[in-house]
Amino acid sequence: MNDLLGLFDLLEEEEKSEKKKPKKSANKKQGKTSKKEKKYALPIYLGAGHLRYLFSDENEKEWSEDMLRIKLGEVFGELQSLSYEIDVIEGELNQDIVSEEVNTFITIYINYTELTEIEKVQFPVEIRLGEIVIPLNNAESFEEIQEILISEYPEYKDCKFHYLEKERYLLPFMKANAPQGKVYSLPVTVGYLNLKETYTEDMFAELEDTSATEDNIRKIFLKSYPEYKDCGFAYQEEGNLLFPILSKKSSEKPNKISLPVVVRAGGFKLNIEPSDIKGHSSATLEEIRKVLEEIYPEYSKERTEMIYDEKHFIIPVLKSSRKGVEIQAIKPGWKHEIYTDQYGDRWRKETTPFGIFSVNLSQKGSTQFEFLIPKIPYCLLEKIIEIFEAEPHKECAVQIFYSPDTKQYELHIPEQYVTAASVMFYRNTEKELEKILVMDIHSHGQYPAFFSRIDDGDEKGIRLYMVIGNMDQKNHTYKIRAGLAGIFGVLEMDEIFEKEGKLCIK
Incomplete structure (x- = not known):
């Protein structure tokens, strides 16, 4: 039951419980601030790449987050319509950047959506x-x-x-694209617009050669711009320039690894060169594993976990190691594993016929997902949009199944009860026994796409989930996530659906 009213704490039971609570005296209420209401001490300095501004207020000592967002929108008009998160940066500001006294240094992480049409x-x-x-x-x-x-x-x-x-x-x-482990020749330019800095050999006295890693470069850049403590980079070979990308620290695996790189196992060490990957200067972990498998066949995709170390080497771990716990599933193609990696972290891994879900339990990480079959055809998403657009002011639910016999995806519309703010649908247990349930999708009618508190409680299965909103508008919104027993990981459209055609969705 995807009841949107639950998001706003309007459940009848909660209303009743509030009425039963004893009333506090007015004197106790006055002068107290809600624990949930965050305050920012003035003056406040915004440092978010090219968005930089010092806020002060002669009449106030602090601002609420609502007031801060209003002021941010007044200075930078685009922020009035953008979704972003505010973060407080610890540490002292570079006096060359801001000479005035600052009590709070903030940055913002903007949620950009790529325009494709x-x-x-x-x-x-x-x-x-x-x-x-x-x-x-x-x-x-x-x-x-x-x-x-x-x-x-x-x-x-x-x-x-x-x-x-x-x-x-x-x-x-910009999107970060610099491969993990890449070293950069000096001098190198870092930054963009009026934030550019050029770093030369004399600034890296501890280095033995005339090159530097991302970590070396980031440490110097932070002295001027502390908000980039967890930044990634977009690299432009022409001009040897690194464009810093504001981002929060992520536990996600690197997409590309710079070559050459060393693969280390208990009984061998293997150097992977660009010539092993068709001359490319970087490669994914899976591409590197394939090279390893050609030499050592036991390192097959089904049995091997490739782990990248920030010191720029890779450890291939055979999943049949005694460190892991494996539980055989009744259904073919399903496997449940709890294992400990070489760093002592406990992982849960669920292999399904359509993909692999894994989560670092020790780090309380988000769910990671990898397809084992082709992505979902774009034409299915087009059909789903048509179904949801037919009644744009009501919620609706559909499911995507995969048939092992035909090796095709199938769209299923379950029996359901819908309103403007909720949808309740009935599971088809016979169909789920015959075929593989890959994804649950529901619309939010005229509301924006988001996963509500009710959704979090309902979506405990091991599969993919999607919500599409703003069905009454030209441009719809969407959210996608992978779910593993109530632990979720955010996914993008092109990670799940084949890129074909055009849709008014963002």
Whole structure:
């Protein structure tokens, strides 16, 4: 039962319990601040890449988060329509950056959504980079827009755009793509716009050669811009430039590993060179495992866990090791494992016929997911959108199954009871015995896409989950996650669906 009212604590039982609580005296209530209400001591300095500003208020000593967000939107208009998280950065500010006294140093992590259809843009628009504004009357493609931007700011090569339809703003942003473990020749330029710094050999006295790692470079960059303590980088070989990407610390595995890299096991050490990966300068863990398997066949995909160490080496772990606990499932293709990795962390791993779900129990991490079969065809998502758009003011639920016999995905519409704010559907147990339930999807009608508290309580199965919202608008919103016994991990559209066609969804 996906009851949205549950999100706002309007359940009847809670209302009754509130009425039964003894009333506190007015004197006790006065002057007290709710524990949930966060306060920020003034003056407040925002440091978020090119978005930088010092806030002060002669009449107030502190601001609530609501007030802070209002003030942020007044200075940077695009923040009024963007979703972002505020974080307090510890440590002293560089006096060369801010000479005034500051009580609170904050940064923001903006949730950008890549614009994929140029047809959605209503011209004229403005390309916005904080105080930098570039008017744009018309463009036929994203490439044309990028050319205009990089003619003035070349560091934005290969950037993506977030579009604010109401304001007609195009907001450029970059995605981290620098391979793990890569070393950079010196001098190297770090930053973008007016945040650029060039680092030379004399700044890395502890290094033996004329190159530096991301960690070496990040430590120096933090002295000027502390908000980048957990940043990733987009690397541009032309100009030897590292573009810092604001991000929170993540436990996710690196997507690419810089080559060469050493694979270390108990009985051998293997150097993986670019020539082993078709001349590429980086490779995924799976690509490296395939090279390993050619030499040592026991390291098959089904049996091997590839673990990357920040010291730039890889440890292949055979899952049949005695450190693990394996429970045989009754259904073919299903396997449950609890094991301890070489760092002493306990993991839970669930192998299903369609994919692998894993979570680090010791670190209380998020669920990671990997497909074992092809991604879901885009045409199924198109059909689902059509179903949800038929009644845009009501919630609705569908399911995606996979048939091992035909090796095809199937769309199933379960028997359900729907309202404007909830949907309750009935499971088809016979179908779930015959075929594999891969994904539950429900709409939020006219509400935005999010997973409610009720969703968190309902979605305890080992499968994928998706919610689509704003069905009454031209551009719908979506959220996708992998679920393992109530532990979730956020996923993106292209991780689950094959990229085909175009949809008004973001």
